[in-house]
Amino acid sequence: MKRLALGLALCTLLALPLLAAEPDNCDTKMSLNLDNCGEWSYNDDYNVRIDHGDIILIGKDRDRTEVVFTKDNKLLIDGREIELNDRQQELVNEYHQTFDEMLKEATQLGIRGAAIGVGGAMLGMQAMGGLVKAALTSYELEDLEDDLDAKADELQEVADQLEEDAKVIESMADDLDDIRYELAKETPELKRIRWF
Numbered sequence: 001m002k003r004l005a006l007g008l009a010l011c012t013l014l015a016l017p018l019l020a021a022e023p024d025n026c027d028t029k030m031s032l033n034l035d036n037c038g039e040w041s042y043n044d045d046y047n048v049r050i051d052h053g054d055i056i057l058i059g060k061d062r063d064r065t066e067v068v069f070t071k072d073n074k075l076l077i078d079g080r081e082i083e084l085n086d087r088q089q090e091l092v093n094e095y096h097q098t099f100d101e102m103l104k105e106a107t108q109l110g111i112r113g114a115a116i117g118v119g120g121a122m123l124g125m126q127a128m129g130g131l132v133k134a135a136l137t138s139y140e141l142e143d144l145e146d147d148l149d150a151k152a153d154e155l156q157e158v159a160d161q162l163e164e165d166a167k168v169i170e171s172m173a174d175d176l177d178d179i180r181y182e183l184a185k186e187t188p189e190l191k192r193i194r195w196f
Contacts, residue, residue, distance in 0.1 A: 005163045046196075065196075071096070077190070098176050112165075
């Protein structure tokens, strides 16, 4: 039970950035990591930022090329709009839609994870109150343990469902990588960007 409570507290700490307000000097509408004005790391090669519905990918190392998938499904590279054929346009649309869906799912997952953490903290408070109750009344420690175990089991069920839901997001991320690979293969301007 101690491991469950510790794990839930850790989930709460990890999910808090999803619930925090953005810094005043950022112009993004949605973000996952607020350390750099909404910029977060998706993989080792580039960072991602969401700005008013646009998905912005920025290379991390020497190649700081900026690739933008606009909310109206245009592709910009370093501010220059790329003309797209029908297949490329289809892939850009699919990339933006999949990314947007994945971000919404991940945000909901983080919020639900934070709720589990709050439930774990409440369980800890209930344990403390139960100890006081047992010390001052005829309430038995075995009854307290049964009550806490029942609540911990409920939290564990929710946590297990959360883990299953995380697998859906992982699958979406794999789909996104496949789309990105296909887009790079189909679009010469993207093919030239090493990290893309």
